[in-house]
Structure formats: C-alpha cells, structure tokens
Amino acid sequence: DVKLRLLDIEGLNIPDQAPDHVYSVKIVVRSCFSSMAIGELIGSLQNNPYFGAGFGLVGLTAALAAGRKAAIVAWSGIRRYAFVTCEVNSKGLKMFFVIVFADSEKFEPDKSYQWILEWITRQSYRTQHVSMCTEFYEDEAGRISTRFAYIPSPGIHFFRYRGSIFRCERVREQMDALAGRPYEVVTLTTLGRDKSIFSFIFDEARTIALAEAANKTATYVPFGHEWRVFGQARSKRPIDSVILDDGVAETLVSDVERFLSSAEWYHKRGIPYRRGYLLHGPPGSGKSSFIFALAGHLNYSICVLNLSDPSLTDDRLLHLVNTAPKDSLVLLEDIDCSVRPRTDDGHPERWEGLSRVTYSGLLNTLDGVVGSDARILMMTTNHLELLDDTITRPGRVDVKVLIDDASDRQLKRAFLRFFPTSSESDGDEFVRHVRRTYPRPISMARIQGHFLLHRDDPKAALKQPIQ
Ligand code: ADP
Numbered sequence: 001d002v003k004l005r006l007l008d009i010e011g012l013n014i015p016d017q018a019p020d021h022v023y024s025v026k027i028v029v030r031s032c033f034s035s036m037a038i039g040e041l042i043g044s045l046q047n048n049p050y051f052g053a054g055f056g057l058v059g060l061t062a063a064l065a066a067g068r069k070a071a072i073v074a075w076s077g078i079r080r081y082a083f084v085t086c087e088v089n090s091k092g093l094k095m096f097f098v099i100v101f102a103d104s105e106k107f108e109p110d111k112s113y114q115w116i117l118e119w120i121t122r123q124s125y126r127t128q129h130v131s132m133c134t135e136f137y138e139d140e141a142g143r144i145s146t147r148f149a150y151i152p153s154p155g156i157h158f159f160r161y162r163g164s165i166f167r168c169e170r171v172r173e174q175m176d177a178l179a180g181r182p183y184e185v186v187t188l189t190t191l192g193r194d195k196s197i198f199s200f201i202f203d204e205a206r207t208i209a210l211a212e213a214a215n216k217t218a219t220y221v222p223f224g225h226e227w228r229v230f231g232q233a234r235s236k237r238p239i240d241s242v243i244l245d246d247g248v249a250e251t252l253v254s255d256v257e258r259f260l261s262s263a264e265w266y267h268k269r270g271i272p273y274r275r276g277y278l279l280h281g282p283p284g285s286g287k288s289s290f291i292f293a294l295a296g297h298l299n300y301s302i303c304v305l306n307l308s309d310p311s312l313t314d315d316r317l318l319h320l321v322n323t324a325p326k327d328s329l330v331l332l333e334d335i336d337c338s339v340r341p342r343t344d345d346g347h348p349e350r351w352e353g354l355s356r357v358t359y360s361g362l363l364n365t366l367d368g369v370v371g372s373d374a375r376i377l378m379m380t381t382n383h384l385e386l387l388d389d390t391i392t393r394p395g396r397v398d399v400k401v402l403i404d405d406a407s408d409r410q411l412k413r414a415f416l417r418f419f420p421t422s423s424e425s426d427g428d429e430f431v432r433h434v435r436r437t438y439p440r441p442i443s444m445a446r447i448q449g450h451f452l453l454h455r456d457d458p459k460a461a462l463k464q465p466i467q
C-alpha cells in the first residue's frame with residue numbers, strides 16, 4: 001500500500017471539489033501486459049514529490065518481476081504448443097494411455113511402469129547414470145545364477161527415438177506407505193504435437209516385455225490384501241523335467257487343459273468355473289515343482305499361499321483366493337496346517353501351531369470361489385491322513401493324486417534324463433544300485449542331490465552310495 005496524492009487517472013471519476021483528498025490505493029501488477037492506466041499512474045507518481053525518490057528502485061523490481069512472469073507464461077505457452085509430454089508413475093499411466101491399453105488383458109499399472117523403464121534403458125544405453133538391479137535365475141536342477149541389469153537412475157536422460165529427441169525425467173518421490181516402496185514418476189517429453197508417438201513407445205515396450213516374459217513364470221505372493229510379484233520371473237521349467245510315476249503328469253495336464261476349454265459348459269449350467277487339485281505325498285517328491293512346471297506349460301503365473309503363514313486369517317485367505325490375478329494357478333501349500341487336533345468329544349483342542357487359518361475357513365474359501373474367470377486351486381499336503389472327507393467333496397477337491405517316493409521307473413527315467421549319454425542298461429543298473437545301497441523309500445529330491453554330487457561322472461553316480 002502507498003499513500004499518494006491523486007492527481008488524475010484516466011477512467012476514474014474524481015469529483016472536482018475534492019482534488020486534495022487523500023486516497024488509499026492498492027496497486028496490484030498482474031502481468032506485464034497490464035493496462036495503460038497503470039503506466040500513466042506510474043508516470044504521475046514519478047512527478048510526485050513524496051514518491052519520486054524510491055520510484056526508480058520500485059520500478060526496476062516491478063519490471064524484473066513482470067519480466068520473470070512473462071518468461072514463465074511464454075515458456076508454458078511453448079511447452080503447451082510445441083512439446084508433447086507423457087507421465088508414467090509407478091501406480092500406472094496418466095492421461096489417455098490408460099484408455100489405449102484398457103483392452104489389453106496383460107495391462108497392469110506396476111508392470112507398465114517397469115516395462116517403460118526397461119524400454120528407456122534400451123534407448124538411453126549411452127547414459128552415464130544408471131541404477132542396478134539383480135536378475136535371478138534357477139534352472140531345473142536347482143542351480144542358481146544371477147545377472148546384473150541396469151535401469152536409468154533418477155534424474156534426466158536424453159535419447160533419440162524415431163528421429164525425435166526425447167527428454168526423460170525419472171523422479172523418486174516420497175514413500176508410498178500402502179505399496180511399501182517409493183512412489184516414482186517418469187516424464188517423457190519431445191518436440192512436436194503428435195501424441196501418438198507415445199502409443200508406439202508403449203506398444204513397443206509392452207511387446208518387448210511380453211516376449212521376454214513368454215519364457216518365464218511369474219510368482220505372486222500376498223502383500224497385505226493384494227498380490228505382489230515376488231522377485232524376478234523365473235525361467236519356465238519344462239514339464240517333463242519333473243519325473244512323476246508313469247501317466248500321472250499326463251493325466252493331470254490333460255485334466256487341466258480340458259477344464260480350461262470348458263468355460264461355456266460351466267457357464268451354461270451355472271456351475272462355478274473352478275477346479276481344485278490336491279497333490280499329496282511325502283516331502284521332496286516333486287509336488288511344488290510339478291505345479292510350477294504346469295503353470296509354465298499353461299503360460300500361467302503362480303500365486304503362492306502358505307497356510308502356515310501366521311499373518312494369514314480366514315477372511316484374508318478367502319479375499320486373496322478371489323482376487324488372484326487372471327491366468328494364474330493358486331497354490332495353497334501345506335493345507336494340513338489348518339487342521340487343529342480334536343479332543344475325544346470332537347471339539348478343537350487349544351491350538352499351539354502357527355497357522356491362524358481354520359479348517360472351516362479353508363472349506364469356506366474352497367466353496368466361496370466366485371467369478372467368471374477360470375480359477376484353478378492347487379493344494380499340497382504331506383499329511384493326507386489329517387484331512388477328513390469333507391475336503392475331498394467334488395467342488396472342493398475335484399482331483400486327488402498321490403505323488404509318492406521314487407518308483408523304479410522314475411529312478412531310471414531320472415538317471416537317463418540327467419545323464420543323456422548313458423544307455424538303458426545303465427538306467428537299470430542305477431535302479432539296482434539305489435535299492436541296494438538305500439533300502440528305504442527314497443525321495444526324488446534326494447536322488448537329485450546324488451546326481452548333482454556326481455554331475456560330471458555318471459559312473460560315480462552308479463557306484464557311490466546314496467547319502
Ligand atoms: P515337494 O513339493 O513334494 O516337497 P519339491 O517339488 O519342492 O517337493 O522338490 C524339491 C526338489 O527336488 C526340487 O529341487 C525338485 O527339482 C526336486 N524334485 C523333487 N521331485 C522331483 C521329481 N519328481 N522330478 C524331478 N525333480 C524332483
């Protein structure tokens with residue numbers, strides 16, 4: 001606020017009889033393009049003896065502020081009309097891209113962000129500033145290897161794509177408490193007005209990512225009330241690398257495939273489109289490995305729920321089973337954990353175990369699977385005797401299969417697969433060797449350990465006792 005003597009302002013109606021009145025005037029300079037009246041007012045202020053002294057300084061400051069404002073306005077105008085920008089955040093794509101990909105069944109916000117990061121890495125391979133992430137591989141024999149991969153670090157990167165220069169800014173913001181990781185934003189900017197360039201980018205990023213995922217099986221684990229991808233996707237395990245007794249794998253695979261091709265049959269009859277499989281048998285016989293290989297064979301991912309997890313409750317179990325991602329097998333491991341020992345009069349005893357899931361909670365979950373998409377529940381247990389008949393009712397467990405310790409045929413097939421240059425008679429010799437040196441039932445896991453011990457020497461595998 002300045003106190004000034006008002007002499008003359010064009011447009012203001014000052015009564016003649018009051019030229020000496022003192023007015024309080026608030027001058028707000030809104031932009032450098034403000035009306036001429038302000039210019040004239042300033043001119044008259046210059047001549048004012050009370051104001052003239054400080055005017056130079058005030059005028060300079062005002063001019064600078066107006067200039068800065070003009071620059072901002074001009075820059076935002078240029079940005080609006082000369083550049084196109086697309087923002088992708090770790091929760092999903094902003095703007096119209098959500099619509100572009102709405103038809104894609106494989107579209108998921110978290111994934112699209114990862115895809116675009118990987119795509120940018122390919123484009124900005126000359127960039128100096130990278131973050132490192134570790135990729136993890138496990139082959140069918142359990143051998144683990146890792147590879148380091150680079151992704152652009154937070155900051156600004158430039159790259160060229162389809163003849164245009166792109167500026168990419170990756171910003172890591174505050175922690176996303178719900179997701180348990182930092183919230184991130186990537187902004188891509190390029191010169192021009194054609195937004196469709198981003199469709200090309202996202203299509204390409206998705207195609208590359210899906211092609212790479214085609215040979216992988218993703219594993220999901222529960223995180224709060226949602227499913228979260230666990231680590232890097234693992235290479236698919238060939239189904240014939242899990243050696244089950246004759247015909248078992250083939251029967252299971254054809255049953256699952258038949259189920260998946262019968263959507264209409266189920267919908268017409270109003271039957272919930274779900275199927276439950278129970279694989280039971282001693283530990284180390286290949287139950288989990290087979291389910292993992294089956295997921296790969298079907299191009300499915302796998303959602304693992306361990307019923308002995310103390311944070312799992314009946315409600316959460318039901319919710320998670322019903323919200324598992326599309327095209328995934330839900331694996332309920334060790335379902336016997338939900339069984340509480342009972343007293344003689346049939347009441348559950350005080351439970352000392354870790355699991356909080358009750359047997360009736362498990363049955364409710366099996367009954368409560370809803371939705372029109374195929375839902376396949378794979379259950380495993382080492383103690384079938386703990387489960388009563390209520391669970392094997394059709395609709396809960398439709399297929400029950402024993403996956404037992406190694407039979408003679410399994411031993412021979414496993415030997416010939418691991419040592420492909422060996423002869424049939426070596427295979428027979430191996431069976432005799434195992435039965436002679438290990439006269440108890442033996443798991444396939446133990447056999448695998450023996451092979452790994454003598455991986456370069458089949459003769460030693462035929463001679464050395466099984467540990
Ligand atoms: P389970 O789930 O029955 O306890 P896993 O599937 O976890 O057994 O097997 C443990 C290990 O033993 C895995 O590394 C797997 O490769 C190996 N294995 C077990 N059974 C078989 C099998 N039938 N064929 C090939 N490998 C097997």
